[in-house]
Amino acid sequence: MSISLYNTLSKKKEPFTPLAGNKVRMYVCGVTVYDMSHIGHARSLVVFDVIARFLRRKGYDLTYVRNFTDVDDKIIARANQLGSGYKEIAQKYIDEFNTDMETLKVKPADIEPRATEYIEQIIAMIEKLESKGLAYKATDGSVYFDVSGFREYGKLSGRDTEEMIAGARVEIDENKKNPLDFALWKKSKEGEPWWESPWSKGRPGWHIECSAMSTHLLGPTLDIHGGGRDLVFPHHENETAQSEGTYGVPFVRYWVHNGFVTVSGEKMSKSLGNFLTIRELVKEVHPEALRLLLVSHHYRSPIDFSPDAVQTASQGLVRFYEMLDRVSSTAATAGESHIKPLAESFEQSFDEAMSDDFNTALAVARIHELTTEINKALDESPAVSPQDKAALESVVSLVSEVLGILEEAPGEFLDRIKRSGIDETGLTAPEIEALIEERNAARKAKDFRRADEIRDTLKEKGIQLKDTPEGTLWEKL
RNA sequence: GGCGGCAUAGCCAAGUGGUAAGGCGACGGUCUGCAAAACCGUUAUUCACCGGUUCGAAUCCGGUUGCCGCCUCCA
Structure with missing residues (x-):
């Protein structure tokens, strides 16, 4: 059975044919490591984990790349807040992420690149864009992508650049020629991490790392590029502009985006207090139950977590x-x-x-x-x-x-499962077993009143009995 | 304001032209001393609403209503 999949770019289900025979090159946007991962991350990770597992099962020779964004505004803010270095923060949350993935049985990707390990490739890509006239240096030393030079800008997210400029919600930044332009290289402020570059001591913009790492590791055209729905614009639109601007070939054959998770009908956010971390969740829920919940919905549909x-x-x-x-x-x-x-x-x-x-x-x-x-x-x-x-x-x-x-x-x-939560009942396993024995003795003596009394008492405390040919079993409700 | 998505039983949820999967819950039955578990049966003549195309529509087209996402960091 051959695979068909929905492509965000064409908005249609298409038969899946990799670019090069049996080889599949897949890149998925990972997490920015500045805090614990939450149920929304879990969904995306599980969705693409399952896709990777299935592609392999079907015999494809898959190379799966999933990145870590390990330098950005939020990480720096977090580091300043905690009085530690951005590297330490990034490493701490990468470690926490890996612990969560192990718990959720999300397999590691083949390559898990970090933005800071690819500064050289990022700079090289910006230079290419600059030489093609698609990037320009602003007066402050930052470098921006010139959206007006990329005709197809908006093709992934279905946006029209004219209308976007007309819409008043685009920020006005005097460094930019055009409000839609986005940073490729950001000049660092005092106290922020920086790398040497032809333009200024600075750091990469968010979008460029994915373009640089994915094309460097997998080639200019990827078979599958995935991520959450929210990344379609601007992140993936910008990645497309950068990569196609640099290489002049289609960047991605199949764009795959997973739907969002809401919590009891509301968007998850720290201010609402409904922020569910994976760590907290797996204390209460078996990781396989969590995976089952996630895969019981189609990956493109929203899931309400309750x-x-x-x-x-x-x-x-x-x-x-x-x-x-x-x-x-x-x-x-x-x-x-x-x-x-x-x-x-x-x-x-x-x-x-x-x-x-x-x-x-x-x-x-x-x-x-x-x-x-x-x-x-x-x-x-x-x-x-x-x-x-x-x-x-x-x-x-x-x-x-x-x-x-x-x-x-x-x-x-x-x-x-049947032992979990036994503490809440105020009983120990031997006590339960003893009561079961007493009940079975009563049953044998046809003293069903006493037998039912024991069963009812246990049920009140949360223990359910099951009489089977192999004897009486119990479980915590 | 712009762009996009969704609306299927009490609840969750598949299904993109051929006559409504599956789960949970509820009710009835088999089994059991009685239960539980398991199994069987019932639970949407109908897919938000109004029109249209078609031999045929939950599925396609137009319109209406409601909900959501994105447009600023976001899985």
């Missing part, structure tokens, strides 16, 4: 693991394979869903369908053949490889 949504995702994850546990805890016996055909047709439909513009929401629905089908098959006949087990293992490896969920051993996962 306690209810988290709850639903967690339940879904438990449902999958319980089905897997049913199979893995059954000893294989030779005989008819009734799970294998279900697993095989699942793999087909999962691939179809993912190949259609990375439709993870549909792919997740397929997992639900498979779960229902396998549960049903097991209700009809509990026997599991070695072929069934192997087929289901193949499903699990497909799903975990692409979506990054179902990577744990089902038994262990369920154990951990």
Whole structure:
């Protein structure tokens, strides 16, 4: 099944064909490291992580580059505020970012360049733009991109330069020839980090680092360039202008942008106090539940993050693991394979869903369908053949490889889930086990009043009992 | 003001021309001493509204209303 994907540039779904055979060059805008990463970052990172995983699974030879912006106004402001150096701040938050990515099982990109490591390439690119007449030095020593020299400016975000100038919201800066021009090189102020350049002691503008690093590492034309929707304008528009201005060839074949995350219906912001960091979130929510929540929506749709949504995702994850546990805890016996055909047709439909513009929401629905089908098959006949087990293992490896969920051993996962939060009940596991024993004794003696009393008491404290052929199980609600 | 997006059941959510996936919740049933879990069934004749194109529209076109994003740093 070949892949089709939605291209922001054409506003259409297009068949995916990389520039050079099997090789895919993908660049995604990473984070500016001045604070802890939040749920919005998590979404973008997970979306492109899944895209990268899927491309590899499909056999593409992928080179994935994701940058760190490690020098900019916000980092400098943060450093000044904390009385430390900008380098220390950047390094601290890169470390925190990496910790979060590990927790969320977001795989590292192949190359994770930092802006400050590519000052040389950035300067070289600005010089090329200057020599082509697309950049000019302002009186203060900063360098700006001359938007009037790039005819196609606005093609990605669908904007008309005339109208933008007419719109009063563009800032007026006397250093600029044209209000739309943007900084390629910023002369540094007193106390700010700086590098030597032909123009002034200064630092790179925000947009140029991505153009310089992506084209230096991947070549002048990228197959996929990704990022959050908010980056379309001005960041990606400016990157296009810089890169195409420099190299004269199309910069990006497929522009991919993920939708935003709101929190209980509101935009996340520090002033609203609804700023959810990944670090805080994973204290309450299993990382796989978080991933499941994110991939249960199409990557271009907005997601409203709420306690209810988290709850639903967690339940879904438990449902999958319980089905897997049913199979893995059954000893294989030779005989008819009734799970294998279900697993095989699942793999087909999962691939179809993912190949259609990375439709993870549909792919997740397929997992639900498979779960229902396998549960049903097991209700009809509990026997599991070695072929069934192997087929289901193949499903699990497909799903975990692409979506990054179902990577744990089902038994262990369920154990951990059912023990988590036990402290809130005021009971210990041995106390619960003792009560279960007492209840089972009462049941045996047909003293159902006492048995139900014990069950109700436990339920009040948040412990749910399940009587199964293998004995009584309990879990924290 | 400009540009763009979205509007599908109680809730979440797929679906870009062929007759409404999936999940959660609710209700009824099977199982169970009773529950829980699992399974079965029911829960949108209809996709914000009004027109149009078409044999056929949630899907395409025009208009209306509502919500959101971007236009300044932003995943």
